[in-house]
Amino acid sequence: LTQDELKKIAAYKAVEYVESGMVLGLGTGSTAKHAVARIGELLKQGKLKNIIGIPTSKMTHEQALSVGIPLSDLDSHPVIDLAIDGADEVDPYLNLVKGRGGSLLREKMIEGTCKKFIVIVDESKLVKYLGGSGLAMPVEIVPFCWKFTASRLQKLFQDSGCVAKLRTFGENDEPFVTDNGNYIVDLYFKTSIGDLKAASDSILQLPGVAEHGMFLDMATTVIVAGELGVTVKHK
Numbered sequence: 053l054t055q056d057e058l059k060k061i062a063a064y065k066a067v068e069y070v071e072s073g074m075v076l077g078l079g080t081g082s083t084a085k086h087a088v089a090r091i092g093e094l095l096k097q098g099k100l101k102n103i104i105g106i107p108t109s110k111m112t113h114e115q116a117l118s119v120g121i122p123l124s125d126l127d128s129h130p131v132i133d134l135a136i137d138g139a140d141e142v143d144p145y146l147n148l149v150k151g152r153g154g155s156l157l158r159e160k161m162i163e164g165t166c167k168k169f170i171v172i173v174d175e176s177k178l179v180k181y182l183g184g185s186g187l188a189m190p191v192e193i194v195p196f197c198w199k200f201t202a203s204r205l206q207k208l209f210q211d212s213g214c215v216a217k218l219r220t221f222g223e224n225d226e227p228f229v230t231d232n233g234n235y236i237v238d239l240y241f242k243t244s245i246g247d248l249k250a251a252s253d254s255i256l257q258l259p260g261v262a263e264h265g266m267f268l269d270m271a272t273t274v275i276v277a278g279e280l281g282v283t284v285k286h287k
């Protein structure tokens with residue numbers, strides 16, 4: 053099975069938890085994309101009715117419109133029944149790293165006000181501890197004096213061998229700009245971050261920081277699709 057087929061299997065399994073009449077947080081990324089498509093398909097077949105979607109990014113907003121999911125927002129629906137979204141890393145306690153697609157702020161707002169938050173991953177996302185993959189742990193910051201904020205983030209975690217890098221794109225290395233008009237600084241760790249809650253608090257205390265990509269104690273269920281089948285882990 054390819055990685056994308058595994059993502060699709062996990063996504064379809066998550067959509068089995070969707071009931072007619074639900075207000076749904078619609079995730080962002082290559083795994084959540086399959087869940088959004090599946091919800092649209094079931095609506096078209098009449099197997100799901102009266103669904104309202106709350107998209108976690110402009111990209112998901114577009115995709116949801118294209119598959120016919122009626123949309124609204126947090127202002128109209130401050131409480132959401134169920135959110136389905138991918139993750140970049142999942143630790144054994146169902147803590148997550150998210151945001152390598154750049155949508156972490158809206159995802160955290162929406163997934164933080166859900167009664168249930170189902171995370172869908174292929175098995176490659178499982179890690180022993182967050183930051184353990186050596187890949188980016190994203191932090192959304194205001195563009196104003198971003199170097200100042202990036203260097204303070206790096207200093208915060210110097211004991212973990214942290215390197216902070218502004219996320220850029222294209223051949224001119226333009227700064228990546230989020231849906232909210234902010235920048236992203238990606239943190240790379242050599243060793244474990246240690247106390248995640250303390251790390252989260254110290255990041256959020258920096259005035260230039262909008263949000264970070266550690267989703268602690270938020271997932272209620274994680275669906276993992278692997279070569280040997282699908283496992284469902286509940287909090």
Ligand code: DER
Nearest residue numbers: 081082083138139151152153
């Ligand atoms: O950027 C994000 O938050 C995405 O949801 C990410 O965590 C998962 O993206 P993927 O499903 O494309 O790996």
